[in-house]
Amino acid sequence: MLLAFSLWSAAGIISGRTGSPAARKHAIVSIEKPAAAVLKSLCLDILMDWNGKIYIVASADDLKKMKEANIRYRDETAIFSAPEKGAVSLQTLRNGAFHSYGELERDLLALERSHPHLAKVYDIGDSLEMRNIYALKISDNVQFEEEGEAQVLILGCHHAREWISVEVPYYVAEHLVVSYDSDARIRSLIDRSEVWIVPLVNPDGLEYSIHFYRYWRKNTRNNGDGTYGVDPNRNYSYQWGHDDEGSSPNTISDVYRGPEPFSEPETRAVRDLVEQNDFQVVISYHNYSQVILYPWGYTADPTNKDALLRNMAAAMAARMEAVNGRVYGYGRSGNALYVTNGDTVDWAFGAKGIPAFTIELPPVDQLLGAFINAEEDILPIARENIPAMLYIINWAVNNRNQ
Numbered sequence: 504m505l506l507a508f509s510l511w512s513a514a515g516i517i518s519g520r521t522g523s524p525a526a527r528k529h530a531i532v533s534i535e536k537p538a539a540a541v542l543k544s545l546c547l548d549i550l551m552d553w554n555g556k557i558y559i560v561a562s563a564d565d566l567k568k569m570k571e572a573n574i575r576y577r578d579e580t581a582i583f584s585a586p587e588k589g590a591v592s593l594q595t596l597r598n599g600a601f602h603s604y605g606e607l608e609r610d611l612l613a614l615e616r617s618h619p620h621l622a623k624v625y626d627i628g629d630s631l632e633m634r635n636i637y638a639l640k641i642s643d644n645v646q647f648e649e650e651g652e653a654q655v656l657i658l659g660c661h662h663a664r665e666w667i668s669v670e671v672p673y674y675v676a677e678h679l680v681v682s683y684d685s686d687a688r689i690r691s692l693i694d695r696s697e698v699w700i701v702p703l704v705n706p707d708g709l710e711y712s713i714h715f716y717r718y719w720r721k722n723t724r725n726n727g728d729g730t731y732g733v734d735p736n737r738n739y740s741y742q743w744g745h746d747d748e749g750s751s752p753n754t755i756s757d758v759y760r761g762p763e764p765f766s767e768p769e770t771r772a773v774r775d776l777v778e779q780n781d782f783q784v785v786i787s788y789h790n791y792s793q794v795i796l797y798p799w800g801y802t803a804d805p806t807n808k809d810a811l812l813r814n815m816a817a818a819m820a821a822r823m824e825a826v827n828g829r830v831y832g833y834g835r836s837g838n839a840l841y842v843t844n845g846d847t848v849d850w851a852f853g854a855k856g857i858p859a860f861t862i863e864l865p866p867v868d869q870l871l872g873a874f875i876n877a878e879e880d881i882l883p884i885a886r887e888n889i890p891a892m893l894y895i896i897n898w899a900v901n902n903r904n905q
């Protein structure tokens with residue numbers, strides 16, 4: 504049922520990057536899976552586990568370490584470099600048509616300025632490097648704090664390298680705002696709801712990914728031991744640290760869960776926003792895999808609302824496919840190839856009782872680009888997500904006070 508490929512080997516291999524974040528050249532290499540057991544001690548950045556091979560993002564140092572450990576690897580950099588070059592425009596140098604932190608700030612403020620009765624920008628907290636974490640609230644009478652309407656929360660970019668996960672929430676927001684006057688269905692939904700959109704939960708990580716290291720995943724926390732970064736999607740409190748397979752206690756790991764639940768300002772900002780409101784649904788965008796996931800993530804067991812969550816995921820998938828013909832899978836997170844603990848949607852559902860979904864955006868696999876989406880795919884991907892979000896807003900309106 505689930506086609507998602509895991510980034511994290513089911514064997515729980517520890518992955519991460521050594522040293523401080525700095526601009527460096529990396530190769531992508533693959534090794535045969537049986538050799539993977541020895542990887543644990545080398546602390547390498549494992550990109551994916553696919554088709555019997557483990558793919559690794561390796562610095563010159565890493566390659567040296569692998570040679571010393573007699574690990575035979577194959578250079579696969581060429582497979583990955585082609586889409587990456589095509590995906591960024593030379594004009595804007597780094598991030599092409601994708602939003603940087605500054606560009607997102609500019610565009611959110613512009614939406615607020617052009618539609619002051621519909622869109623309001625909130626600063627819901629500061630990142631470690633003191634960037635603002637922005638939320639855009641969309642509603643009729645947006646200036647009123649307590650409207651007593653259904654509420655939906657849409658999050659993007661917990662993970663730095665997942666650039667498309669900023670774009671989809673942003674364009675959903677823009678579409679809702681600019682279509683309000685002309686589209687009766689959107690107007691009626693927005694009149695009866697408040698939609699909160701946080702396109703960029705991890706601004707420090709995104710900037711680091713843009714300027715220094717494209718495949719950076721975590722935030723940029725200095726762990727104090729020569730390693731950097733906590734995985735924001737392992738730092739929520741529900742079943743935090745449940746086991747060392749769904750998250751890692753090792754600071755160097757790319758799924759390091761942090762020293763304690765909500766140790767990171769990015770996850771605290773989301774927590775506080777949820778606690779100050781009454782959301783009926785939470786959506787958290789990630790990529791890649793093209794799949795809609797619902798709790799639990801920490802275990803393969805179903806929740807007590809499995810049928811409901813499954814029906815909602817199926818309804819979203821059908822609406823997405825209808826736009827461009829792209830098929831999104833759906834299923835329970837922990838039932839897929841790997842478990843996670845401390846993620847957003849387990850917390851939203853487990854601690855707050857809110858139906859919550861992780862939407863892993865395209866592509867479906869690494870051969871179609873993995874974390875790298877072509878600029879010309881941004882709008883088609885955003886467009887196919889709009890009907891799914893309208894369905895979710897409508898569901899929230901119909902299921903308030905349940």
Ligand code: 0X9
Binds near residue numbers: 736841843863
């Ligand atoms: O590992 C994650 O945090 C998410 N995948 S990603 O490739 N974007 O990093 C998945 C979270 C959903 N939970 C599970 N699949 N268990």
Ligand code: CA
Binds near residue numbers: 641693694695697
């Ligand atoms: Ca409203």
Ligand code: ZN
Binds near residue numbers: 736790
């Ligand atoms: Zn992610």
